[in-house]
Amino acid sequence: MSTLNFHLEKLVRDNVARLKPYSSARDEFKDFHEDMVFLDANENPYNNGVNRYPDPQQVTLKQHLSSLKRVPVDQILLGNGSDEVLDLLFRAFCEPKTDNIITLPPTYGMYGVLADTNAIANREVLLSNDFQPQVHQILEQVDHQTKMLFLCSPNNPTANSFDVDKIVQLLENFRGLVIVDEAYIDFSAEESWASKLQEYPNLVVTQTLSKAYGLAGIRLGICYASAEIIAILNKIKPPYNVNELTQKRALERVLDDA
Template identity: 55%
Template sequence: MKSIDQLLRPNIKALKPYSSARDEFSGEEAIFLDANENPFNPPYNRYPDPYQRKLKEQIARIKNIPSDYIFLGNGSDEAIDIAYRAFCEPGIDNVVAIDPTYGMYLVAADINNIETRKVKLTEDFELKVDAILDATDENTKLLFICSPNNPTGNSFKAEDIITIIENFEGIVVLDEAYIDFVPEKSFIPKLKKYTNLIILQTFSKAWGMAGIRLGMAFASPEIIRIFNKIKYPYNVNILTQKTALDLLQNEDDMAQWVKEIIEAKSIMKDKLKEYSFIHKIYPSDANYLLVKTDNAKGIYNYLVEQGVVIRDRSSVALCEGCLRITIGSTEENNGLYTGLDKYSKTINC
């Protein structure tokens, strides 16, 4: 692969980042008269730690990775956007992404004026490794893989991902948003070997913190320093940092939530098999199921009328006729089954 320095945009390489008051001094038990803060209404009158040091220490312990391998952002979308701004020259460079997958990779590319080359998965939603590598050229700086993939739900074969990492000259961005449901499949232990790898994870799924907007990127310290150079000075607010720190003390709660979601997914899978209008339930390593039906839009609209909202994915590549159903609470899942039971009666009348 090319070195990070070779891949970096020249203007980013030359960038002198903004130096905030909390960059120049960090610590506690001090009289802070350096940042033009209001002396009243503590602790919210103070700017947050721009590098989220305490929070990263906790994450480092849980993920078993040094804290200088961690970037925290306003959702994973911030890390995605920074990757474009760090490595992709607008109007010149391109990225490669699988299809179907998480839509923000394409949106962020469009915002940054970067060409996206989409490579369809196989009919079984597996990677076409050779086609993905063939889609790259000397101006391909980023390659996006989401595993477990959204909306298909399946994890990709580790050997396929490794082949891509080892044969692509740019940066591979591996989005592991749903990895807490299959933690043994994470590539975090491989980060020290692969310096061209960025791993995205989130607190929105297994940790139940979608509302606080906290995303993680794991990469070599060199890449993390670049991300910190580009990000806005106080990108993660004090409320988000405090809430995350409090919730990270309850790892057992998260493990129990994951266990219950996986059990409920198994129950849902069995229940969905009972409906004649559902023709296929795809394997899933995430907290949702993708199902193929004979009338995706009709079922979606009917359930909305019943107060149950799922996701119609029938317009997505390779997902014709498909609905994506998130695993909810027992009460929510029962509401889904009630709605599907009523729909079943309408088509069997």
């Protein structure tokens, strides 16, 4: 099956599709400036550096990431570490006790933990002897309730990148979301799959500032996907999921690379 037959609206959970997201004062007032007071937020009016709620959309940080990664702002979601981003994907697209995902052991353990937490069946397809995806075996596991496929590339813990042709085959033939976890992409000579978002509407790429950037303590995960996928994730994310200190420190580090 080609990604030409990919229909995002058939993947999203019905309750999420109907959901009216929480709206904060800073979402409602786009011309926010520092001397404004939001009485409904009960913020301390005396500046101590962190007395205001952070920007819920992290606009400034996303703008600089957009320039650095060459991905439009509306195709970027930020989270409290990559684990929050992954959890949002489960909550947006996988119906508990009904849907399933596919993972490729040995791989990052949180995929299985999040599946269990969200009551989603995890269909495991072992990597080949040379630690590559077994495309035929993976596609054999797919049914109408298979929502997501997780590809960790470079893979944790085997350290190798997956063959490009194999990932392409999966993107072109898997009817759900293909999540390429690139936590270690900065240690690889391979090009990020974020450059292929326009070609594959079912592609989701996750990255982090924890590894190569050395900022594990600030907890910042990044998701790149189509604007439509990002809009769905934005509906269910907590309003202030990336705190002010994290946004500031991440911006400083990203500007170093600009």
